[in-house]
């Protein structure tokens with residue numbers, strides 16, 4: 001089947017299809033966490049002591065006795081068998097944004113050759129995958145392969161079903177034989193405990209006597225696109241790069257603002273409900289779903305959970321979105337910018353910290369100016385964003401996210417913090433040494449008796465900010481849709497730990513020199529705002545004036561590409577931050593830099609090779625077929641004395657030539673391999689390779705608007721975005 005036939009067949013297949021049936025949903029009480037080995041199931045199957053020990057570990061991070069692990073393993077195995085599982089797997093989170101799993105059977109044979117089932121504490125505690133076959137940033141040589149996975153009891157085990165069986169999945173950490181973190185979970189757990197340690201110091205100085213372990217929480221809004229798989233199969237760029245490398249803008253995109261929150265197409269809603277049924281079984285609290293801004297774009301957002309569990313659940317959610325899409329004949333695109341010219345996809349990470357004794361420490365209450373704990377924690381965040389802005393940019397850096405940041409409703413690549421009117425005033429008043437009572441939002445009165453009045457929020461929302469306060473948490477909006485939330489959470493928890501340590505030191509000095517608590521807190525925050533208040537910005541983050549002012553007057557950094565962003569990992573202040581808090585050793589940090597740089601270079605090179613391939617083998621032949629049709633008609637007509645317009649033929653010929661000239665330049669550019677440093681190689685990809693890819697695309701997209709629709713091989717934007 002030729003390329004254009006595949007495209008036309010795809011349209012016919014889709015228009016003749018209908019939404020898939022999904023089995024009748026069960027009641028929530030039968031569905032919720034039925035595939036999770038949660039506290040309720042542990043309580044039923046463990047001895048009282050073992051259950052108490054497990055609960056303590058989950059809630060406070062206290063170590064677990066090996067004997068308890070044996071008891072838990074046995075109970076887990078029985079439960080997994082009752083769900084039909086014959087296999088188990090440690091699931092871990094290497095430095096790839098994806099998950100990794102190796103499945104082992106519970107089966108062993110006894111001396112009589114009978115199959116029996118075994119699962120001991122030591123099998124639960126430790127697994128052994130090959131450490132050198134995962135990204136490791138030179139921490140492991142090819143011949144030094146040993147790596148370990150180790151059970152994380154704080155994230156519940158669960159069952160994954162396929163039509164043919166079930167597997168017990170055990171969330172785990174992943175480290176090298178030499179003990180270095182090779183994953184995204186170890187630093188997240190460490191960052192939580194660093195934050196807890198520093199927060200305890202501040203809260204004790206604030207006179208709190210009972211302080212439970214503090215934890216960070218996360219609720220991540222996941223945006224995604226759905227494209228019919230018939231189209232996707234005819235787009236090698238979507239299959240291999242996750243985004244369209246070619247595609248002329250359709251006449252209609254998102255300019256009518258009519259897709260956002262619009263009626264959800266039935267086929268998509270059936271898909272969403274199927275996704276949610278699976279998520280509920282897995283104990284993932286999916287809360288919201290809706291159409292997003294771009295046609296073909298949607299969002300799912302879970303309720304917040306403890307950050308470590310939320311991070312594991314976020315990975316699982318991405319997996320479920322993809323697997324379920326296949327079942328429904330879709331390809332789910334998690335790429336940050338699958339289609340040029342319309343909205344990209346983010347994963348806005350809502351983050352807060354708190355505990356069971358002081359509650360949510362980022363909740364200001366009605367009178368934030370009097371809530372001293374809140375002011376200190378919020379101030380600590382402001383300091384963190386200012387001091388470690390480049391690190392926050394680095395942890396969300398990827399080739400894919402570079403296309404999104406600063407374009408179509410996505411936040412800019414300058415890290416500032418939005419507080420909302422009321423809070424910004426409180427912090428500015430503190431800076432000016434003149435703290436006044438605040439006013440709340442007041443009642444919303446539309447003058448319509450049938451519409452009940454309600455309390456308005458004290459501040460507006462600002463979606464142009466990369467880091468926005470949204471009432472009782474911060475929303476890190478710059479995070480990309482395909483990324484693991486762990487990197488951003490680690491950066492936020494660690495910068496908070498550092499700022500809280502700084503606050504504790506200053507506050508201690510204030511109190512020791514005789515200041516009362518309120519004066520002490522205000523003095524510390526005044527100093528903090530004088531040094532770090534420049535990061536606070538409540539205006540339009542998209543405005544060019546802000547981009548200029550942020551750099552020239554505020555001293556903030558505008559970091560447009562990953563090539564510019566990743567070197568922040570090598571910065572001395574970042575190294576100090578991670579080693580002083582115990583989150584990452586300098587060696588671990590450097591290995592991360594190496595891994596992420598390599599991933600950036602590889603993604604650009606893969607895309608560039610695809611550009612060369614698709615332009616040469618699909619687009620150029622289509623242009624030539626059309627040219628030959630045109631020239632044939634022109635010559636034929638001329639032979640009977642009719643002179644046809646030749647402008648289209650000439651334009652197609654010149655664009656096809658120009659495209660191939662750019663393809664040749666790009667191919668030659670890809671031959672360069674000698675670079676003095678990784679940084680130089682990244683800059684080469686960011687500048688030379690990417691601009692040549694853009695040049696090829698420019699001519700290819702113009703050809704799409706000239707060449708006969710019947711001959712065009714690649715499904716077009718309008719088809720992929722609108723036909724469902």
Ligand SMILES: NC(=O)CC[C@H](N)C(=O)O
Pocket residue numbers: 223293343344345346347404408409410411463477
């Ligand atoms: N309205 C919105 O929240 C759009 C967000 C946008 N899709 C992003 O990339 O972050």
